[in-house]
Amino acid sequence: MSLLAYKHAGTMAELIKNRRTIRDFKSDPVPTELIVELLNVAVWAPNHGNRQPWRFLLYKGEGRSILADAMLRTYSDEEKKKHGEPKWNYFMNVPAHLVVIMKEDPRRKQWEEDYCAVSALIQNFQLAAWEQQLGVVWKTNHYNYDPQFQEAVGLQLEEKIIGVLHIGYPRSVPDVQPRRSAEELLTIIG
Numbered sequence: 143m144s145l146l147a148y149k150h151a152g153t154m155a156e157l158i159k160n161r162r163t164i165r166d167f168k169s170d171p172v173p174t175e176l177i178v179e180l181l182n183v184a185v186w187a188p189n190h191g192n193r194q195p196w197r198f199l200l201y202k203g204e205g206r207s208i209l210a211d212a213m214l215r216t217y218s219d220e221e222k223k224k225h226g227e228p229k230w231n232y233f234m235n236v237p238a239h240l241v242v243i244m245k246e247d248p249r250r251k252q253w254e255e256d257y258c259a260v261s262a263l264i265q266n267f268q269l270a271a272w273e274q275q276l277g278v279v280w281k282t283n284h285y286n287y288d289p290q291f292q293e294a295v296g297l298q299l300e301e302k303i304i305g306v307l308h309i310g311y312p313r314s315v316p317d318v319q320p321r322r323s324a325e326e327l328l329t330i331i332g
Contacts, residue, residue, distance in 0.1 A: 157269055162318075164277025167310030172237045172276065174202065177309065180274065184267035189259035190252070196260050196304075199241040199295055209239050209306075212294035216285040237310040240267075246300045260304045267307065277312040280305045 152160070177200060185194065201209040210233035214226055233239070244260045247253045268278045285291040286303040297303060 157273060161269060161272040162277070162312075162315050163279050164310070164312045164315065165279050165308070166313045167236050167277060167308070168313045169235065170237065170311050171202070172309055172311070174200065176274065176276070177238060177240065180267055180270045180276075183270040184263045187259055187262035187266050189262075190255040193245075193247075193252070193256060193259070195245045195247070195256035196263055197243045197245070197301075199243065201239040201241070202237065206234050206236070206239060209241075209295065210234055212291045213283075213285045215294070216288040216291050236308040238308075240307040240309060241295055242304045242307060243297065244302045244304050246302050248300075257304070264305055264307065271309065275311065277310060277315075279308045281308060282306075 181198060185196070189195065210230045213233065214222060214230055217226060217229075242260060242264055244256055247256055264280055268280065271278050282305050286306065292303065295303075
């Protein structure tokens, strides 16, 4: 997709269909105020009982090294040799990282409702960001589950990392990936 096409958001349906996962970012900093504005849109995600089961950690500037170091500590020596430097450099070159955290409810039904709500919040954030010509990739890598990583980023008891969002202005925008039509997946009963 050309960056020219990317600059026109259009209708909500067009925004949803045109949003892309961005992994290649410009080095331009993303204003904290813009991220806060996007979060203030994202928190309007539907959530049962208005529990609002989320909180956020934003890593920018030199703070990115704290996140990158925490991620690398989860790697084996072999993984560090093979992937350590490129992964650390990638983390340092992405302008902002947002850790999205869910408060874990011990009740199964509420936990699932909250997980869905936080996922909806992340999609809201991605769409609002795209509308502002900002790219996002939602990562759920192995380090999110590592107790050392969780401690390093300040995860509290009864919390879960739902994703680490890498955020920045796109250097390139990937082409559309085809989707199966709803007609292929829909079963009508009655």
